[in-house]
Every structure is written in C-alpha cells, then in structure tokens.
Amino acid sequence: MKPTAILINPWVYDFAAYDLWAKPLGLLYLAGRLRKSGFTVHLIDCLDAYHALMEETPDMKKPVRRRYGTGKFWKQNISKPPQLSTIPRAYSRYGITPQVFTTALKQTKRPEAIFITSLMTYWYPGVFEAVHLAKHVYPDVPVILGGIYATLCPEHASSYSGADFVISSPSHFWPGDLTRFLKKNIPDFAPEEKLEAFLPYPAFDLLTKIDYVSVLGSSGCPFRCPYCASSYLHPQYTKREPLELFEEVLFWHREYDVIDFAFYDDALLVDADTHISLFLEKIVRNNFNLRFHCPNGLHITYIDQEIANLLYKAGFKSIRLGLETADIEFQKRLGRKFSEGEFQQAVEHLKRAGFTTDQIGSYVLIGLPGQTGDQVAETMTYAGRMGTMPYLSEYSPIPHTAMWKEAVAVSRFDLVSDPIFHNNSIIPCWDGDVFEKVSTLKAMVKEIRDEARKK
Template identity: 45%
Template sequence: MKRNILLINPWIYDFAAYDFWLKPLGLLYIAGFLRKNGYNVHLVDCLNPAHPEFKHETHIKPPKRKSWGNGNYPKENIWKPEPLADIPKRYNRYGITLRIFRKELLGIKRPDLVFVTSMMTYWYPGVFEAIKIIRETLPGVPVVLGGNYVTLCPSHASENSCADFTIAGEGERNIPNLLKDIFGDDPLFIPDLSDLDSYPLPAFDLMPNKDQVPILTSKGCPYRCTYCASHILNNGFRRRDPIKVVDEIEYWNKLYGITNFSFYDDALLVDSKASVIPMLKEIIKRELGCNFHCPNGLHLREITGEISNLMFRAGFRTIRFGLETASVKRQIETGGKITNEELKETAAHLKNAGYRSRDIGVYLLCGLPGQAASEVRESINLVKSCGAKPIIAEFSPIPGTPIWKESVKASPYNISKEPLFHNNSLLSCRGEELTYEMYRELKMLARTGVRDRG
C-alpha cells in the first residue's frame, strides 16, 4: 500500500509580510520527487490567502490581492516572542487561522510522515507553531523539518523545533536516506543532482491557490557576495535547458490557465547566450501571452540592449535588480558584482526597450555593518539619476556568510544565539549613526520623485 506523506508550508510570524510572489517552491519540488517514488502526497499551505474557511473567520479583514498573483496576506495580531518583547511594533501571524489549520489536519487521512518546510531563519516561530499543532492533532506521526532555516541554523533547529528529524540542504539529496531509515524503503528514482532537468516538476497541482507559478531555471550563483547565502544553500551553479523551462511554463499555462510566473533564480541572467536569451526567444515565439515577475534581484551587469528588448517583448513586467550600494569601496569589498557605470548603461538599455523608470526597481541594502546613512542616501540619488526606482532592502545577517563575523561584532543583539534577531525589520547590524528616524527618511526619499524621463 502507498504511504501517505503530508507536506506543510507554515505561517509567517513577523512584523510585516507581503506576498511578493511567494510560494513554497522547495516543498513542491520535494512533493514531485516523492510522488515519482510512489508516495501519496498532500499539502497544507498555511499561507493560502483564499482559503474557503475564511468566510467563518469574520474577525479577519479580507486581504487586498492583485491580479498578477501578489498581494497582502490575511493577518492576526499575536504576542511577540520574548526576545522581541521590547520592539515597538505589532507582531502578526500571516496566513490561515489556527482553527483552519487544525481542521485541515483532522480532515485528512492520517499520514505516515510529515514534512515541514522553512524559509527565513527568523520565521521559525511559525514553523514551531505548526510542528506543535501537528504533534497535538496527529500524535505519533514522525515530523521532518527542512528548508533554509534548517540549512542556515542547523543546531538551533535540531535543539528547539521538536521535530523528530531536521535535515539540512537540498531535499532531493537527503530524503532518500531518510526514507530508508524510517521505513526501510529503497527509492525507485533518484534524480541526477548535477542535472536539474532530471528533477520531476514541482507538484504545483497541490497548491490550493493557483494564482501564479514560481519557476526556477537554475540553482546557485557564480558570484560570492559577502552578505549572501547562495553558496551555502546550493551546491555550485547549475542550470536547466532553457527550452525545457519554456515547456514547463507552457504546461502550467495550458493545464491551469496560469498567466503569471515568478522567477526564483539567484542568477537568472548569468551566461545569457546559453540560457536566458534562448528562453526569451522561445517565450516570444510561442506567443504565450503571460506576465513574468522577477521579485529576486537580477544581475544588472548582464543586461544588454538585446536582452532588454527580449524581456520587454516576452512580457517581463516586474523587474528588480541588485545594486546594493553606490559606494565603490563597498562594491569591491562585498564581491564586485556591479559598478555604477554598469547601472547607468543598464538603465538606458531598459528605457530604450520600453520600460519606465518606475518599472526598473533597484535594491539597495540598508543597515550593513559600518554603513552610514549618507552611503544609502547617495545610493538612492544615484539610482534616481539613472532613471530607475530605488528600493530599500534592509540587511538581514545570515550565519555562514563572509560578512557574518563582522555582523556579530556590529550588532547589539545576540544574533549568533537568536535567529529572531536576523529579522530585516530590526536593522540589527546598523551603526548608531544610522538611526531609525534616518532610516524612515531614507525610505521616504527612495519612494518619492521617481520620474519617467526620456
């Protein structure tokens, strides 16, 4: 008889959260893998903004959703975890209510195993809540926890989560051994880990809310920026065949009428001749009429006139880039992924292709160790002067990154011991020179005065 595995995408517990095309892609890949190995899979998505049971939750305001698959989450104000007690901000549970979650768990066939995913390190309270309720409602069923939080904070996860197993790293790599240990099952199918095209498609059919589909054309990144965890989370840089990526897009489009897709790559544009250029040409050729969104920062350096035109024609609507800082010194110190000259050229290419200033979002890090407010201000002004839109991205320190030691030194919080202090809203590594007041002013400055010129 087939075994049943329950997959859980937990809530976000945070001061703020916005559904910027966010789906549990890693968990859906694992579901595809499990299915291919003959397991029955069922998913409970705690972040489903459109759960039918919300009609009975009259205390919750219906969230504003956008037609492109992004928008607000339903939310409830909750108690702050003790380490955050002094932070003068409201703390929320984003997603379905606890009652709906319990009802979901009690309404399904008892599983043989539960897989729980995790994303940001500082979102672990929502993960722990899910595990606690699973233990109450499904006593005796083993719980496995994986995902980015476990990979980045393995000891914290194994010591505090109450999961039976905590598994760091790529699921496809580690789950076969786990299934052997728990059930004695030998896998029928293991993908070639060096070939992303051998992975089964993510089991997107399990998602209750099919408003958009996330796509991954590659894993990892050839750069090594000091603040980024990409190299810890991925084993090298691997890419899919660009035509197979378009086959996947067309598949979801034909099957469910999906017209919005978001790219989750760390390095979508790198090595463009072999990857993104053929992909864009194929999307245009097939006349799919879809919208594409890149919420994660793209590499400015890779943009040419040709790529800009192809992106525009293919339907790339939301484009975000990572500049991080206009300080030449810091650009070099943190990895040298971009120069200010390249930003100017890129913005001009994108404008020529038809994008407006407000379409060209450029992320700027704020709150890096030792970073002065003037550096962020100058970065904002540079982005504006190039005819693009600056977007402040608050620095979140990540264990294992090259900048980690410096972050630990700079922070008044115990970021080594407590992942809640990695929360980007805290600006936990800012120097005294960059006050919250200044940060708010910088946010305002970034938001105002982006004009469409030329």
C-alpha cells in the same frame, strides 16, 4: 496501499510580510518527487490567501490581492516574542489561523510522515508552531523539518523545534539524507532511483489557486557576495536546458492557464547567449502573451541592448536590478559586480527596449555593518535620478556568509544565540536611533519613487 504525506508551508511571524511572488518552491519540488515515489500528498499552506475555511472565519480581514499574483496575506496581530519586546513595531502571524490549520490537519487521513519547510531563520516561531500542532494532532507520526532555516541553523532547529528529524541539506530538489530516513521509517517507500534536477515539476497544482508559478532556469549563483548564503545553500551553479524550461512554462500555461511566472534564479542572465536568451527567443516566437517577473533581481553588468529587448518582448513586466549601493568603496566590499557607468547604461538599454520607469526597480541595501544612512540616501537618490524606482532591501545577517562574523561583532543583539535577531526589520547591525533613521529613509524612498513616476 499508497503511503500518505502531509507537507506544510508554515506561518511567517514578523513585523511585516507581503507576498511578492513568495512560494515554497523547494517544498513543492519535494511534493512532486514524493508523488512520483508513490505517496499521496496533501499540502497545508499556512500562507494560502484563498483557503476555503478562512472565508468562514469571523473578524478576519480578507487579504487584498494585487496584480500579477502578488498581494497581502491573512494577518493576526500577536504579542512580540520577549526578545523583541523593545522593538517599536507591531508583530503579526501572517497566514491562516491555527484553528483552520488544525482542522485541515485533522481532515487528512493519518499520514506516514509530515514534512515542514522553513525559510528565513528568524521566522522559526511559525515553524515551531506548525511542528507543535502537527505533533498534537498526530503524536506518533514522524515530523521532518527541512528548508533554509533548518540548513542554516541546524543545531537550533534540532534543539528547539520539536521535529523528529532535521534535514540540513542544500538542495531545492531532494535533500541528501531523506531517502535513508524514509526507507528506515516507511516500509512502503519505494524511492525513485533516478534523481534529476528540476524534475518532476514542483506540485503547484496542490495550491488552492495558482496565481503564478515560480520557475528556475538555474540553481545557485557563480558570485560570492559576502552577505548572501546562496553558495552555502546551493553549492553548485546548475543551469537548466532552456528547452526543458520552456516545456515547463508551456505545461503550466496549457494545463492550468497560468499567465504569470516568477523566476527564482539568483543569476538569470549569466551566459545568456547560450542559456536564457534561447528560452526567451522561443517565448517570443510562440507569442503566448505570458508575463514574467524577476523578484530576485538581475545582474546589471549583463544587461545589453539585445537582452533588454528580449526581456521586453518576452513579456517581462517587473525588472529588479541589484544596485546594492552607489558608493564605490562600499561596492568593492560587496564584491563589485558592475563598474561605473554600467548601471546608467543598463537602464538606458531597458528604457530603449520599452520598459517604463515604474517597471524598473533598483534594490538598495540598508543596514549593512559599517554602512551609514547617508550612503543609503545617496544610493536611493542616484537610483531615482537614473530613472528607476528604488526599493530598500534590509540586510539580514546570515550564518555561513563571509559577513557573518562582522555582523556578529557589530550587532546590538546576540545574533549567535538566537536567530530571531536576524530579523531584517530590526536592522540588527546598526545602532543609535535606528528606527528614526530608517523611517526617515523610508519616507525619502517613497518621495523619490513618487517623483520618478511623474517623469
């Protein structure tokens, strides 16, 4: 008989959360591979905005969903963890209720293994709750915890999560030591011998509704920004065959009528001529009327007129540029990825291609160690003046990054002892009247966006 596995995408516990093309891609890749290895796979997605049982849950406001598959999650206000009690903001559990989660667990045939993923390090309370409830329903089933938090903070996860096995492995596709664990614990497990990146496709068909599909044209990033953990999580920069990517997009479109696709690439435009442009040209030639989005941001330096035209014609609807900061000195500290004038030029190329101001967003970093509110304000103003929509991107200190030591040294919180303090909403590396500063900057960014929209 086929072994059964339950895969869990846990809750987000935070001050704010929004579904901006946020799907557990690694977990869905794992689901695809487990299925190929003979498992019957069940997914419990705590962030499922369409969960049937939630419709019957009283006193819950249905999450508003917006265009292109983005939108709100189910949300319940809960008490702040004691460590965050002084933060002047409400704290919530985003996702289905624990009751619905438990019911969904019980409705599944007893599994041979339960896999739980994790994302942001400071969302671990949601992971712990999922482990706890899974263990409560199936006390003798091994719970395997993987994902970003488990990889970045393995000691914390092993000590406190309650999982039987913590996989600290940098891979979207199949964590290194998982085969060993499964062979030991599940006698029926017959591993697929040939492991290929990007295959089998992530199991989006397990979701209640496929609003959009997240795709990868590459994995990893050739850059080494000091605040980013990409190179730790994905040490290899691997590019995918453009034709294979095209086949996957076509598969989801043909079989499941998917129109929206979100690229999760960290470096989508690197070597575009020999890579992503070939994919885009094929999309343009076939005229499918698909929509593409790039929530992770694009590298400014690679946007010339040709690529801007291709992005537009292929159906990109939301462009995000990694502006970071307009302060030249600060840019140098961040690994300066574009030179003066290149931002303006990139925006001009995009506009000439047909993109409108409200389709071009610029990510502006806020909360970096040593950064001032004035630097952020100047960057937002610059982004607006150049005809883009500035979006604040709050810095989260991440272990194993080049900036981590500095973050630990300047933070008003003990970042090392508890990942809960990595939360970007608390701006952990600024001090003084932090929340006042941030709310002034947030009001300002909104004004700049409103102004930019009128142009």
